[in-house]
Amino acid sequence: MSFNPMSTDQSECYLNGVFQPLAQCQVSVLDRGFIFGDGVYEVIPVYGRRVFRADDHLARLSRSLDAVGIKNPSQANDWLALVRELIARNAPDDQCIYIQVTRGVAKRDHAFPQGVEPTVFMMSFPFPHVPEQKRAQGVACITAPDLRWRNAHIKSISLLGNVLARQLSVESDATETVLIRDGLLTEASASNVWLVRNGRLAAPLRDHDKLEGIRVGLLQELCGEIGVKLEFRPISEWELRCADEILLTSATKEVLSVATLDGKAVGQGKPGPVATALYSAYQEAKKSQSH
Template sequence: MKELYLNGAFMPPDEARISVMDRGFLFGDGVYEVIPSYGGRFLGLEPHLDRLDASLAALRLANPLARETWRSVLQRLIGTPPAPDQYVYLQITRGAPPERDHLCPESTEPTVMALARPIKPRAPTVAERGVTCITRPDIRWLRGEIKSISLVASVMMRREAADAGALETIMHRDGQVTEGAVSNVFVVTGDELATPPKGHLLLPGITRELALLLARDHGIRFLEHPIPLETLRGADEVWLSSSTREILPVTRLDDRPVGTGLPGPLWRRIDALYQDYKARVREGHV
């Protein structure tokens, strides 16, 4: 990473500084986005920026940059020529007022930061053996649709998963699946694909939406409806989706196999469609 963007300027990472009074540091008062790029072309840039606007509006923050400025900043960060596969992380906080107070002055200038990092290639073992997850009660706040930087609950859940030798924690509330600590969740029962509906309890993932779009366009039946925890545990297939991990098959859940214990046929089909879509993004055909 040669440079990052901070408050209107590009600079080397070791020169970047923010105030200790920044409300992102003191309160987690801010939002973020993660946008993948393949071959120098962003996948889902506009939906990601739309979601950024929605998160900012929920926190009553104005977007500090115009849409065209965001495009220009993000394109510069991925470089010329760009590295093959990258993601851009951007973060906006409410800024650094002179006093620490839960009520922030409305005139405070926001802090805006963005940087690019490589996307790690998917391990070949994922398609061969899948990944392992655990389930836990959803202990987060009730505004999961906001992509908030206040992520301590997700940090705790990822730690629990790692301690159990798993990749991810799938969460549930009142007997219903919500989402993973850093992912959306899909289940396959028979020939039916299902995912929990959008609402306050989960983040509307851009990869989630793309998976459903690909399913619709290729005749794969799907439903968005509540998924009981027992349905998850008895599913033929379980998937995770996120911008940097794409769509992953879960083959072991709470120390029990999912379905046959191997990546399922519907996952293989949707993954092939997703990889084809990525290839078209790289070639500039999307």
């Protein structure tokens, strides 16, 4: 018998109106998510059973659905009620809520099917906290060409380009693969990337070549609060390689320092003052901005 990672999973999920054990949840093989990767998703962090930046995540879900022409099956309030119900049905205090909406089940044909309801799937998994030692030391990253499609701003479930990029870092025992397109930094396989030079934080321009992480708006707010200068501008590969600090952000990494890039130390080769200050500010925001 083949390995089924779900067989021992005790968590509850949600599929098309029904809460049920993940181990028993099934979708049709004709679901367009399975056949074409035709859908979008969100990952929402939950701390102490409270949802962090829920409005931002649900607004981005709505933008992703609009961008691919799938009708949003719920209003923001209804989404939030489902998210809260799912949190209540699962054991960990710190969770991640995964939401996926696909174009639904239809006979295989590239064109959008008519009169088909989207498939709505939600699951919870324990929040994968970054181990303290990794946080304290910073992590290793490698670089690779960004070979993904030009609509990376959509949080699409078609993640093959990201999967292949991430696998490169797995094979190098690194935490992330930082992506370069046309000589410029875009993002990483599952994180946004920031750098510090001369005490100023810089992030690449917000455009279709990268996902605008929820932490992008949040770090902008935190920089204002703690007095760090931030600019959004094109960042060359050269500038990346001589940065004083490099930071990764994502729902699960929060703010994570990069200690080495392609085997060379970044700055002092350990978390620098800007990353450390932003990480602390992030921890404070978690207390005040979770609902």
